[in-house]
Amino acid sequence: MSDVPVEARRARIVPALGRLATYVLVVAVLWGAWEGYKWLWQTTGWTWPFLVDDTTMPHIHDILNAFREPITEGGPALIHPLLDAAWFTAKEALAGFVLGAVIGFGLAVLLVHSRLLERGLLPYVVGSQTVPILAIAPMVVVGLGSKGVEGWKAVAILAAYLTFFPVAINSLRGLQSADPRAFELMDSYAAGRWSVLWRLRVPASLPYLFTALKISATAAVIGAIIGETPASIQEGLGGAIVNFNQYYSLQPTALWATNIVCAALGLVLFGLVALAERLLLHRAPEHVA
Amino acid sequence: MSEYSDNVVSIEGLTKSFRTGVTAVQDIDLDVAPGEFVSLIGPSGCGKSTLLRIIGDLVQPTSGTVKVNGKSAHQARLDHDYGIVFQDAVLFDWRTVAKNVALPLEQLGWDRARRRERVAEMLELVELTGFESSRPWQLSGGMQQRVSIARALSFDPALLLMDEPFGALDEMTRERLNHELLHIWEKSGSTIVFVTHSIPEAVFLSTRVVVMSARPGRISDTIEIDLPQPRGPQTHEEPRFFELVTAVREALAVGHGARPGAAAAAEEQ
Numbered sequence: 117m118s119d120v121p122v123e124a125r126r127a128r129i130v131p132a133l134g135r136l137a138t139y140v141l142v143v144a145v146l147w148g149a150w151e152g153y154k155w156l157w158q159t160t161g162w163t164w165p166f167l168v169d170d171t172t173m174p175h176i177h178d179i180l181n182a183f184r185e186p187i188t189e190g191g192p193a194l195i196h197p198l199l200d201a202a203w204f205t206a207k208e209a210l211a212g213f214v215l216g217a218v219i220g221f222g223l224a225v226l227l228v229h230s231r232l233l234e235r236g237l238l239p240y241v242v243g244s245q246t247v248p249i250l251a252i253a254p255m256v257v258v259g260l261g262s263k264g265v266e267g268w269k270a271v272a273i274l275a276a277y278l279t280f281f282p283v284a285i286n287s288l289r290g291l292q293s294a295d296p297r298a299f300e301l302m303d304s305y306a307a308g309r310w311s312v313l314w315r316l317r318v319p320a321s322l323p324y325l326f327t328a329l330k331i332s333a334t335a336a337v338i339g340a341i342i343g344e345t346p347a348s349i350q351e352g353l354g355g356a357i358v359n360f361n362q363y364y365s366l367q368p369t370a371l372w373a374t375n376i377v378c379a380a381l382g383l384v385l386f387g388l389v390a391l392a393e394r395l396l397l398h399r400a401p402e403h404v405a
Numbered sequence: 406m407s408e409y410s411d412n413v414v415s416i417e418g419l420t421k422s423f424r425t426g427v428t429a430v431q432d433i434d435l436d437v438a439p440g441e442f443v444s445l446i447g448p449s450g451c452g453k454s455t456l457l458r459i460i461g462d463l464v465q466p467t468s469g470t471v472k473v474n475g476k477s478a479h480q481a482r483l484d485h486d487y488g489i490v491f492q493d494a495v496l497f498d499w500r501t502v503a504k505n506v507a508l509p510l511e512q513l514g515w516d517r518a519r520r521r522e523r524v525a526e527m528l529e530l531v532e533l534t535g536f537e538s539s540r541p542w543q544l545s546g547g548m549q550q551r552v553s554i555a556r557a558l559s560f561d562p563a564l565l566l567m568d569e570p571f572g573a574l575d576e577m578t579r580e581r582l583n584h585e586l587l588h589i590w591e592k593s594g595s596t597i598v599f600v601t602h603s604i605p606e607a608v609f610l611s612t613r614v615v616v617m618s619a620r621p622g623r624i625s626d627t628i629e630i631d632l633p634q635p636r637g638p639q640t641h642e643e644p645r646f647f648e649l650v651t652a653v654r655e656a657l658a659v660g661h662g663a664r665p666g667a668a669a670a671a672e673e674q
Contacts, residue, residue, distance in 0.1 A: 297495045300463050305512040306483045315508070319499040398499060398540060 147176055174369045179376070182369035194370060198356065198377045205340050205352040206381055208268050212275020213336035213385065217329060219276065220283025227284075228291040228317065229309065245281045249274060249342055257347040267347045274343035279332040283325065290324025291317045326393040333385040341378060353378050412436045412472075413564055413596040414460055419469030421455055428621035429455040433469070435615065435624065437564075437598060442590055444599045444607035444614045446653065452622025453600045454568055460598060461487050461566050474563055481563075485513060488557030488595075490567040494549035496541035496556075503528070503537035506555045513560055527555035530589060547578035554586070558593060565597045572602060583609055587636055604657070608632075608649045609640060616656040626656040 150173065157168035166172060183195040223241070227234040253274055260270040294316050302312045344354025353374060360371040414437035421429045430452035437443050445453040458464040460471060462478035473481035481487065488509075496505045503524045510520045528534050531551040541549055550570060557565055571579040583606060590597060601607050607614045608630055616626040630649055632640055640646055 295493075295495055297491045297493070298497070300458075301489060301491075301495055302512075303463055304461055304482060304487045304489045305509050306485060307512055311512060315511070316497070319497065322499070 150176055171365060171368050174372060179369045179372045182367075182373045187367070187370060194373060198353075198374060201351060201353045201356045201374075202377050202381050204268070205337070205344070205354065206385075208271040208343070208352065209275050209336040209340035209381070209385065211269070211272035212277075212339060213279050213332060215272065216276035216279025216332060216336065217283050220280035220328070220332075221287050221325065223280070223284045224287035224291055224321075225313065227288055234288075241281065241284060244277070249278060249339060250346070252277065253343050253346040257343070261347075267349045268352075271340055271343035271347055271349060271352075275336040275339035278335040278339035282328040282331045282335070286324045286328035287321050290321025293324060294320040322397055326389065326397065329389045329393075330386055333389045334382040337378065337382040337385060353381070411439065411475075413439050413441075413474060414598065415472045416460070417470050419456075419459065419471060420467050421452070421459060421464065422467045430459075431621040431623050433622075433624055437596060439596055440594055442597045442599065442610055442612045444601055444611040445617060446601055446604065446607045446614055446657065447617030447622065447625075448619045448657070449602075450622075451617040451619040453617055456617075456622070457566050457568050457598060457600050460564075461489060485509070485560060486563040488560070488562035488565045490550070490553050490557045490565070490570040492569040492572045494541070494546075494553040496549055496552055498541055501538045501540060502533065502544070502552050505541065505552055506559050508556060509560045523559055524555075527559050530558070530592070531555045531585070545578075546574055547582060550574065550582065551585070554589065558589070558595065561593075561595075563596065565595050567597060567599045569600050569602060571606070579603075579606070584637065586610065591635060604650055604653050605641075608646060608653060609636065614649075614653055616653060625659065628652055628656060 154168055154173045154175070156162075162168075170178070183198070184193050186192060187194050187197070223237075227237060256273055256277075257267065257270045260273070261267065291313075298316055298320075299312065302316055307315070340352065341354040341357065344352045345358060349355055350359075356374045357371065357378075360367070360374055364371055414435065416433055416435040419433040419435075420431045423429060433456060435443075445456060447453050455464055459466050460473065460478060462471075462482040471478040473486055476484065476486075496502075497508065500508070503521075506524045506527050507515075507520045510523060515523070524537070525534070528537065531554055533548060533551055533555070536544065536548070536552075541552065544552065554570070557567075571582050574582065587610060599607075599610060609632075611630050614628045614630060615624055616628065617623065618625040628649065632643065632645055632649065
């Protein structure tokens with residue numbers, strides 16, 4: 117009798133352990149590859165494609181140690197200003213992400229209802245993404261700054277600029293993705309445009325939307341980080357990167373530590389989207405993109 | 406004249422040509438009386454699916470008239486006179502079985518309590534009680550098609566349009582669903598227009614089989630199916646059943662026997 121719950125528990129725990137083991141293994145392999153490369157190049161004296169030393173490739177444990185050490189004499193451990201910066205950038209990225217997602221999805225809804233608008237507007241939507249964000253950032257930041265808009269809000273708009281595009285393109289596809297007979301079915305109920313949108317198009321588009329949101333989640337973080345530079349915002353991760361870049365030769369580990377925090381921020385945002393997807397989507401497994 | 410009849414469907418001089426120049430159906434005259442079960446049968450490309458869609462106001466005819474309950478097909482669609490079942494169930498993945506059945510009821514503005522009551526009735530009718538909160542993709546093909554039938558019947562439409570509803574199912578499931586459909590038809594008293602490729606299926610189910618020929622699609626023959634009701638597994642054994650199957654088969658052969666290439670022609674849709 118008691119076998120059943122034990123079996124059931126084992127059925128849950130064993131795969132979980134397996135996943136954990138995979139994570140640990142991947143980290144261990146990456147760690148080993150980094151340190152192995154460093155050791156091999158240093159002992160053989162190879163310099164191709166670049167010179168390997170503690171400046172170009174600091175030890176992993178030195179990078180991790182850097183989190184605990186203060187960046188200035190007597191100051192707080194590096195992890196504290198980095199977390200503050202991450203929080204600041206997260207705010208920009210999240211605001212931009214939400215704004216961009218709303219604009220992108222709204223644009224897709226508009227375009228799906230008008231072939232004329234789709235033909236007329238889509239080239240500009242695509243064109244907008246070929247302009248590098250570095251060229252747009254100063255215009256947005258300076259332009260909005262002159263209107264008295266706070267710097268972080270201008271940066272959020274840059275993050276939105278990177279977010280809206282994948283959302284618009286994928287949502288447009290998703291809104292058109294339902295079976296043609298499903299549209300006939302709605303027609304046979306004499307369903308109006310809004311009803312078809314709400315009951316058919318939007319639910320059918322959600323797997324596409326979430327795929328786009330996952331791409332956009334990381335793009336929004338990059339947009340926020342890059343946007344901080346021309347905005348001369350010091351409080352965020354972009355500011356931290358510019359700052360630690362200047363001291364790289366003295367303290368390379370600080371920049372590497374910052375990079376890890378940037379990556380973690382992107383992962384957190386990505387994870388939030390993936391979590392929302394799991395909670396909201398009840399599609400056939402093969403339909404979940 | 407047809408305005409004075411009480412036919413559910415009356416079609417006069419109906420022709421549909423597509424912009425490509427293909428004439429899908431030509432000179433169709435067809436009346437369907439209340440409570441009839443009419444099958445449209447014919448080779449691929451004879452326009453039987455197009456004819457069904459014209460009746461349902463999903464495709465517009467080039468000329469001729471279609472009246473449903475004395476109204477234009479368009480008005481009938483606005484009045485929710487049609488229940489439609491396709492070859493695939495076309496269930497909404499993101500809805501539970503119960504909510505799929507309730508879809509047309511939501512569209513008609515039924516309140517929640519009334520919807521729930523009707524959904525329970527319909528699921529009982531198609532023998533899927535207990536699957537209310539299942540997802541469509543958790544059901545077998547036959548069960549999915551039963552949900553789609555429940556959905557089509559949920560709002561008591563005057564006319565049920567079925568486009569090869571069992572064509573994608575295996576033979577055993579198909580036969581069982583044929584029996585169930587007859588049972589549902591007897592209980593609900595609905596009028597059904599049914600498109601099929603299968604001669605025995607058409608004979609078994611229908612009160613009348615309309616035989617069509619291909620390119621352009623015309624009605625080449627109409628065969629009354631005088632098998633006694635109610636029908637069941639024993640019907641398949643009756644000599645009259647085989648006679649009628651043979652009659653339909655011969656009518657089909659006459660319909661397109663002169664043009665052996667017609668069957669190979671691509672479906673017009």
